[in-house]
Amino acid sequence: MIFLGTNSSGLIHFGNYKTIIKPVLNFNKIFFFIADFHSISKCLNFKFLLKNKLLIITIFLSFFKKPIFLQSSNKNTILLLWIISCFFKIKKIKFFHLLKKRNNFSFGNLYYPLLMFCDINLSNNNYILLGNDQIQHVELFKKINKKIFFFLNLKNKIKFIINNNIIYSYDKKKMSKSNKNDLFIFSNYSKIESFFKKFKLTLKKKKSILNFFCLIINFKMINFYFFNFNYNNFIVFISEFIYNYFFKKKNFFYSMLKKIKKTILHINKYNNYFYNYTNNNLLYIKKIFNL
Known part of the structure; x- marks a missing residue:
């Protein structure tokens, strides 16, 4: 376990x-x-x-x-x-x-x-x-x-x-809540795009926008797009890709929020077991x- x-x-x-x-x-x-x-x-x-x-x-x-x-x-x-x-x-x-x-x-x-x-x-x-x-x-x-x-x-x-x-954020610091440089995983497209636009080109591979994307999503063609696209076009491309990648999960997330009472009952049921365990x-x- x-x-x-x-x-x-x-x-x-x-x-x-x-x-x-x-x-x-x-x-x-x-x-x-x-x-x-x-x-x-x-x-x-x-x-x-x-x-x-x-x-x-x-x-x-x-x-x-x-x-x-x-x-x-x-x-x-x-x-x-x-x-x-x-x-x-x-x-x-x-x-x-x-x-x-x-x-x-x-x-x-x-x-x-x-x-x-x-x-x-x-x-x-x-x-x-x-x-x-x-x-x-x-x-x-x-x-x-x-x-x-x-x-x-x-x-x-x-x-x-x-x-x-x-995961390094746009300010080249570790992404965290305390650094106030994080991005909610189910953010809408405009927030994702504005977040990526804050990234600047850097020679430090670990802190680059390319590395950020590769750590989140395993996509073999990403290097090709990065080196052959205009930088602004690349930002648009990865913003759309990440938004669509999590789209199904995001829909399920919102559907559960609409049924919040049922979700709470589900949580409480397992937590009674957890206490006994x-x-x-x-x-x-x-x-x-x-x-």
């Missing part, structure tokens, strides 16, 4: 597609997870987060007909988080990369890596798919894992799959602490 997760602080963009959706399109055993607790540490606008949560779930369902689980539906997460926090000394926050450049942070930021540890262990998966920006948390996870599981006399064999492909994983720990 492969574990995939994302928080609900922003919509799925092309960087997310390359990192967490495209690599597993042909896999059957996938576990989708929305880290909505994590997103609260980044944004306190609850209406915005709720809207994003529903949109992200419908985006995933347009690509995969798989159950999607919510972090907030599983109360065992909070139970395990408290147990782990009792093991972890405050001086260890020097390993928390999120806090290195910040003087003012909340307890939510402090607990972010510990909460990530809880999610991974409760899901009981063999493989965890991570983006390049999450490598910093892998070493921290191993340190926490070693200490806690030694005390509880437990063993778990989790392998991390790191996706090193980075993780509850079984905690039985051994509960016996030790007589919870």
Whole structure:
């Protein structure tokens, strides 16, 4: 089973597609997870987060007909988080990369890596798919894992799959919500075209518009079009190509939004199962602490 997760602080963009959706399109055993607790540490606008949560779930369902689980539906997460926090000394926050450049942070930021540890262990998966920006948390996870599981006399064999492909945006920075240079995967044609028009010709292959397109879509003839078309014509061509490439998924996405009540029932049905599933994983720990 492969574990995939994302928080609900922003919509799925092309960087997310390359990192967490495209690599597993042909896999059957996938576990989708929305880290909505994590997103609260980044944004306190609850209406915005709720809207994003529903949109992200419908985006995933347009690509995969798989159950999607919510972090907030599983109360065992909070139970395990408290147990782990009792093991972890405050001086260890020097390993928390999120806090290195910040003087003012909340307890939510402090607990972010510990909460990530809880999610991974409760899901009981063999493989965890991570983006390049999450490598910093892998070493921290191993340190926490070693200490806690030694005390509880437990063993778990989790392998991390790191996706090193980075999508660079028009400003030659990594595409991300925090950099405010992302593009929603189901954007309309005009937004896609205006986004690509911001790209400038560069000799750096990794940060070129050609590389952006090749990482998103495997199209062998793209080099021919790039070197034989006028640059403005090439922009129009790839804008149309990407828009049409995701058109069917986009239609399915909008049809699910129209049936939002049915979609919510579908989500809740699987999240009741998820709670019982993780509850079984905690039985051994509960016996030790007589919870």
